[in-house]
Amino acid sequence: MKKILIANRGEIAVRIIRACREMGLSPISVYSECDRGALHVRYADEAYAIGPSAPRESYLHADALLDVARRSGADAVHPGYGFLAENQEFAAAVRAAGLTFIGPSPEAIALMGSKTAARAAAARAGVPVVPGTGEPLAPDAPDADVARIADEVGYPLLVKAVAGGGGKGMRTVTDRTELIGAVGAARSEARTAFGEAAVYFERQLVRPRHVEVQLLGDEHGTVVPFVERECSIQRRHQKVVEETPSLAVSPALRQAMTSAAAAVARSVGYTNAGTIEFLLDEDGRFYFLEMNTRLQVEHPITEMVTGIDLVRWQIRIARGERLDIDPEAVLAPNGHAIECRIYAEDPDNNFLPSPGRILQLRAPAGPGIRDDSGAGAGLDVPIFYDPMISKLVAWAENRPQALARMRRALDEYLVTGIRTTLPFFSWLLAQPAFIEGRFHTAYLDEELKARNGRPFTEARPEAEEIAAIAAAIHATMTGAAPASATGRWKVQARLDGLRTGARPVRGGSAGGIRL
Amino acid sequence: MQYEVEIEGRVRTVIVTRTGDGFAVRVDDHARIVDAVRIDAHVLSLLVGELWPTHDTGPADRGTDARRRLGPRTSYEVALSRAGSAQLIVSVGATPFTVTLNGRRRAKDVAGPAGAGPQRIVAPMPGKVIRVLVQAGDAVLARQPLVVVEAMKMENELRAARDGTVAAIHVKEGASVDAGAPLIDIT
Structure with missing residues (x-):
């Protein structure tokens, strides 16, 4: 492996470029029209345009990405998170093109990417799941059927996209009156975000915490779970603050949760980086929520307390190397x-x-x-x-x-x-x-x-005064100044500025100022 | 140099005088000494020294013993950018202010959260109108959601700034809108 195509943008593309550099690999970037000047383009060895700014025409455009891989001679593709990271067709297409996909197998993405199939897999591995529907709602289910299924699950409940992630396509429903509207909204958001409108129900637990377990799995059967991350600080189901370790997790609970996470991953032959998300209730019981078959946004906090470079390990695992990190050490946060x-x-x-x-x-x-x-x-x-x-x-x-x-x-x-x-x-x-x-x-x-x-x-009054002072000093420094009539002052100010070395013009009070 | 500075709906009189190594500045009746350095095209570093106002006996006194009468010198980093012909956006730390210098008085942004009078809800960015939640003639309360615009992959609820009545709805569900497009008027 010598050249890695990074099929992403923004901070995660920069993060992957950094790992490539540290490993002596050549990072190749792609960019949409509006990203020509972006950091991930400037940091890369090579960068290629892949289309207009709309994601569908660029970062989600698998053919354009594979075309760049061919043109540049890349031998591997890192998908980052979001975009095509959890798209099994893309992972399969990368493999079919003779390239290495830096991530799990297309089969694992397909299985764990379906929230309902993943719940079934967790249950088979002996891990409790959040109560809810086993199958997605039929897309044409009459409202009465939807209401009946919701009654069986019980309120309050969550409507969740089968293909979901990142809080998109998710709605909370506290009672029956909100149900049909919420299902419609979740379906429409899911269709936009994931191209698939299927949704299912999950009972909403009372004041749960979101606690998740990072995993690495190699291609030789080793799965290593890491100390948990606490991600309960969410706005509209999107994580905004994450920390590790969790204040709510005792050493015994950590042992139980990380073992359960590893069991789920092993049971599906999971490889590369992934994360198993749990809900933890007030009594310390935990439930499988879903698996993210990719690098997580919040992976850096795990890196900070374990000293492990997760992106570097993603690449090493994809090269077929064996995980040789100490499983005890990565459960004991520094x-x-x-x-x-x-x-x-x-x-x-x-x-x-x-x-x-x-x-x-x-x-x-x-x-x-x-x-x-x-x-x-x-x-x-x-x-x-x-x-x-x-x-x-x-x-x-x-x-x-x-x-x-x-x-x-x-x-x-x-x-x-x-x-x-x-x-x-x-x-x-x-x-x-x-x-x-x-x-x-x-x-x-x-x-x-x-x-x-x-x-x-x-709104500090002091800041307001400082803004007024700054504007006036700026005007004085640039030589733009008030004059008696708009229109004339600009010319006058410029002339005066030239003559006097940007000294302000003295004058009346009715002009305008321009930067 | 005297400026009329309109900021947050208030007009302040700012007098700036160059001194040897900086500026003497008076905002309304509050006098300060300011050391200003331009960092780049947009950024000024200001060291603002308070003058003890009670002992200020006039210009004659100011030159002689200014240093002793200086209070703490507070450091501010200020970013300025142009917004329209006579307006600047001036950010002090994280707080941006819209500032008009000597310009004609501008009506305050009608969609602004403060103040009274009619509100126009405009699209904050290009996007698609997903839902219109009110009808013309509806009475609405402050912070009541009015319209949902999808942009940046998220659905965003736009809310009323104040209580009022829906006077006009300018868009239909499903419409694509540009940034700044009027959506709903409230009186």
């Missing part, structure tokens, strides 16, 4: 790590996406800080893709110190030109319930509802 997913969203406006040009970006650094980012000053956050701009990770000897580091790093992080979720994280990390670890998967949505849109960005 310190504590936490990740915040920084999004180009406006937390003060219902978290609406905030695409646009980044004017200024300075990432935090220093002890225990890792920032996996695909963004930079001068780059646009495109409207076409997930608006995550960075994963900010803090590591320290223990949780309180890790939180202190994260708060410090959030304060250091400077992004202007777009709105980001940085102020939201500063708020969250100051909440007593969060600090004490008293939370569950609905915690954040409940807190946000209680806040009722109260802004996270404090």
